Amino acid sequence: PISLLSTAPKTFETIVSDMITPELDRIIVDDQHGFRSSKTTTTNLLTLQHSIIDAFSAGLRMDVIYTDFAKALYKVNHTILLHKLKYIGVCGPLLQWIKSYISQRIQIVVYKEFQSKPILVTSGELTARNELKLTKFIQI
Numbered sequence: 001p002i003s004l005l006s007t008a009p010k011t012f013e014t015i016v017s018d019m020i021t022p023e024l025d026r027i028i029v030d031d032q033h034g035f036r037s038s039k040t041t042t043t044n045l046l047t048l049q050h051s052i053i054d055a056f057s058a059g060l061r062m063d064v065i066y067t068d069f070a071k072a073l074y075k076v077n078h079t080i081l082l083h084k085l086k087y088i089g090v091c092g093p094l095l096q097w098i099k100s101y102i103s104q105r106i107q108i109v110v111y112k113e114f115q116s117k118p119i120l121v122t123s124g125e126l127t128a129r130n131e132l133k134l135t136k137f138i139q140i
Contacts, residue, residue: 009101016098020090027088077123078102 025036033044048064055062082099090098109116 012097013101016094016101019094020085023088023090079122 021037028036031047033039033041033047052062052064081102082095085095085098105121106118107121108118
């Protein structure tokens with residue numbers, strides 16, 4: 001999905017993201033590599049390689065399961081997200097702004113000259129730029 005936003009919401013989103021990301025980074029487990037500025041799939045694979053080498057060197061067995069949760073990112077329920085933000089201490093005007101920002105959004109699909117009926121969006125990512133800045137801690 002592509003979110004088309006004007007400059008003002010994009011600017012506010014960046015400001016809010018910059019405000020809460022340090023708070024979220026304090027509570028997200030260090031082992032999470034996705035959607036973190038200092039970690040990538042490469043750092044994840046290097047960590048796995050190191051663990052495998054350590055296990056084999058110690059004569060231990062290692063089982064690894066990798067799961068792709070890419071589609072799950074579009075299924076983050078906004079009500080649960082707001083509850084979790086409140087739980088970790090996001091409150092007052094900031095929480096109200098986030099609530100108004102993700103509430104009452106509609107989605108319309110346009111293809112050539114055809115346009116779908118609007119539907120209310122109750123889950124999903126906030127925008128493409130900050131895909132999981134707010135939703136990355138949903139595992140907590």
